[in-house]
Amino acid sequence: MLDSKYFTIVTYGCQMNQHDSERLAGQLKSIGYEYTESLSEANFVLVNTCCVRESAEKKIYGKIGELKTLKASNPNLIIGITGCMAQKDREKLFVKAPHIDLVLGTHNVHQLVELVKEFEQTKNHVLAVWDQAERLAPDVPTIRKGNISAWVPIMYGCNNFCTYCIVPYVRGRERSRPIEDIVKEVHQLGLEGFKEITLLGQNVNSYGKDTDEYGDFADLLQAVDQVETIERIRYMTSHPRDMNEKAIEVIANSKKICECFHLPVQSGSDTILKAMNRGYTTDYYRELVAKIRKVMPHASLTTDIIVGFPGETDELFKETLEFMKEIKFDSAYTFLYSKRSGTPAATMADQVPPQVKQERLQQLMDAQNEISLAINKTLTGETVTVMVEGPSKNDENRLMGRTGANKIILWDKQGTEKIGELAKVKITTAQTWILKGQLTT
Ligand code: SAH
Ligand code: SF4
Ligand code: F3S
Secondary structure (H helix, E strand, C coil): CCCCEEEEEEECCCHHHHHHHHHHHHHHHHCCEEECCCCCCCCEEEEEECCCCHHHHHHHHHHHHHHHHHHHHCCCCEEEEEEHHHHHHCCHHHHHCCCCCEEECHHHHHHHHHHHHHHHHHCCCEEECCCCCCCCCCCCCCCCCCCCEEEEECEECCCCCCCCCCHHHHHCCCEECCHHHHHHHHHHHHHCCCCEEEEECCCHHHCCCCCCCCCCHHHHHHHHHCCCCCCEEEEECCCHHHCCHHHHHHHHHCCCECCEEECCCECCCHHHHHHHCCCCCHHHHHHHHHHHHHHCCCCEEEEEEEECCCCCCHHHHHHHHHHHHHHCCCEEEEEECCCCCCCHHHHCCCCCCHHHHHHHHHHHHHHHHHHHHHHHHCCCCCEEEEEEEEECCCCCCEEEEEECCCCEEEEECCCCCCCCCEEEEEEEEECCCEEEEEECC
């Protein structure tokens, strides 16, 4: 169509942001915009931002700079900024980058349609950033990426205030969705053909704590496990402090909940954990892992670790390195501590110099790669069940699937496999990040 309007969304940050982008896309589609991947073809570019680390912000400002050039050649281009950086920087964004037309906060995602209309009428900067979220934002049309796996938010916001973290300031206080809404949505997604759902929240184990109406996270897991239309259930992210025995029990006895635990430990030093306000000790974490491994010996365990938190001496860093070697995570996301202004850690004494942080990060990554490879090697010769997700990124003749424990498996396509269905693959080769195998059924 000649007069079609096209939009594109560039998304940074976590799964919650990816899902917000699906809700933004749905709204734009409802007012006649069509999706395009191409920035130069778009009449409307929305950048959904993250500010968890400075590196993310730098990248995003780079992208916003690029859009200035694009707008110079296409003056009618509408540029919107949303997500966590929009929530944090608000009208400052217009000052830094006057070519931006709309700034939309994290609590205002559902208002996109009215704000676009407002802009189209006034052609003036539109700013919509609420300080606080409504208890529950109204439903909006959603266009999901992919057709096998879908995200389902179960709670928004975070009350933890870890001393390094900006998220509670840009995502507001914890708000849980009603259990029956979640179950209904999961059921509906199954009817639409989705096989796997991932329950989303900044701290899923806090589900239900903001009200006494819906039960807790374990109750929710149990309810979702009963939904017949769906095959696999994942969730993220969980806080070690709030992962309780009831939830572990429900997962162990469930039919569909994957036995993979992402439990960000952040540090292996009790001194640092305390300064981070994480609310647990390394001993507590050890016991938690032991409990999980006792009832689910095949469960996978992954984590997040921050290096170079203020006050982290060589000694304290070594504690983290040793802890990592002791626990043996399947994989670990490791980050350089990034100062976020407004958080307590930003003004703490003894900030760690950048090159010391870099060296520590490298040591952690080297140690983790060795552990990941060793764990993956123990899987060679085993036959695993994977959900067939589609062709591998680099080779069309190869298929990719993930096990319940979230291991990525690649194998040569045989032609009998069906996308979205389960298949059995015998592992032949282990690498640090992936495993290769042969189809057996
Ligand atoms: N709510 C989730 C994820 C939060 S952000 C959770 O609590 O696990 C994802 C990861 O980013 C965190 O686990 C932490 O490891 C890292 N992170 C958060 N703030 C950071 C900062 N200021 N500098 C470096 N890494 C940070
Ligand atoms: Fe940030 Fe901590 Fe909340 Fe996670 S639990 S989002 S790290 S404050
Ligand atoms: Fe980033 Fe916001 Fe997620 S800061 S990690 S996009 S909650």
